[in-house]
Amino acid sequence: MKKRIAFATCVQLGLSCIEEIYRIGGELDLLITLNDEKSKNKSGRIYLDEIAEREDAYLLKINNINDSEVIKALKNHKIDWLFIIGWSQIAKKELLDTPNKGCIGMHPTLLPIGRGRAAIPWAIIKGLDRTGVSMFKLDEGVDTGDIIGQGVIEINDTITATELYKKVDDMHIELISKYWEDIVNEKIELSKQDDSNATEWPGRKPEDGELLSSHTMDEADKLVRAVTHPYPGAFYKKPDEVYRIWSATVDKNQGEIKLSDGYLTPVDYEIEG
Known part of the structure; x- marks a missing residue:
């Protein structure tokens, strides 16, 4: 049976994933983004109107990912998986439990290292020699869910946030392409995070x-x-x-x-x- 999939994003990392899904022949049954006037100054803020029109996908604009209208839309569209990528609001239990299979996120570190915020700036400030992107099943914690897959990104001592953002964007695309078929065919293998190695990075203003x-x-x-x-x-x-x-x-x-x-x-x- 065809899996029905929704995607929530308001930043370029998410739009890149959506573009890749359509490029490899995938389909999305529901697109979710912020209302146009909300977070206009958010770093990397994008809009989904053009791709929704191009792909004839239903687009829902919201204020908060946990709003009742989101729950209703997921139920009405009989969504199996909901991707939430580059979204600063924490998904609550009711939302996580609404899709039949669950919710999937991506985080630009090699989890459990660097849970939290501002992963790209912190990787540079901390002088790391490598970071990465983790695709994982969302749970009620912050970046604590079971890992679907990861990709490593090497960092040198001259890299800028602009360059690292591009590498992170490319890795999002790579992971979507690598695991899409496993997701839609229920073949993903989940790995528990080792909490003893976990670190948390605070938000930045x-x-x-x-x-x-x-x-x-x-x-x-x-x-x-x-x-x-x-x-x-x-x-x-x-x-x-x-x-x-x-x-x-x-x-x-x-x-x-x-x-x-x-x-x-x-x-x-x-x-x-």
Whole structure:
């Protein structure tokens, strides 16, 4: 019997997965996204109107993934699996239990490492030499569900958030392509996460991108690379203006912004009043 599948997203990572599903001949019975005016400034925010029209898919726009209208739509469309990708709201038990088979998510770390928020910036700030993407069955915890599959992404010491986001996006596509047939044919094999190895990364706010004179060159360099596009960017406050910095160089002996052990010079930047 054909599996009926829904997909909820409001960011590029999710749209890339949807595009790949249709590219490989898959079908989606219901698309879910945020209302147009909600989270307009969310990093990577996208809209599903065009692909829904192109593929003649039913599109539901909502304020919260746990809304009663979502539950009703999943039941009306007799959904077996619901993908929730790049969605900041936590799915509650009623929603998780509504699709016949459950809900599937993806997280841009090698779970159980890096549960939580801001996975791409943290991977750079923490100086990791590798990260990845995990596809997993959602449960009531935060990124705690059983693993369907993972893909590894190597990181070097010059990578930017822009570059890592692209690698994460590509890995989402790769995992969707690899496991789609197993999902629709009920052949997935689930693996428990090892909670003894779990780490949790906190959320980040735009103000966390402030460069301080107490930062080392290494810390400042990582911060600039970690919060550049598609994120809000690093910034340095002067008495009457703010430098919004998208890329920079560091040097022990000279530069524009004094750090604890050297200097930082903005390369791509904007001056804000």
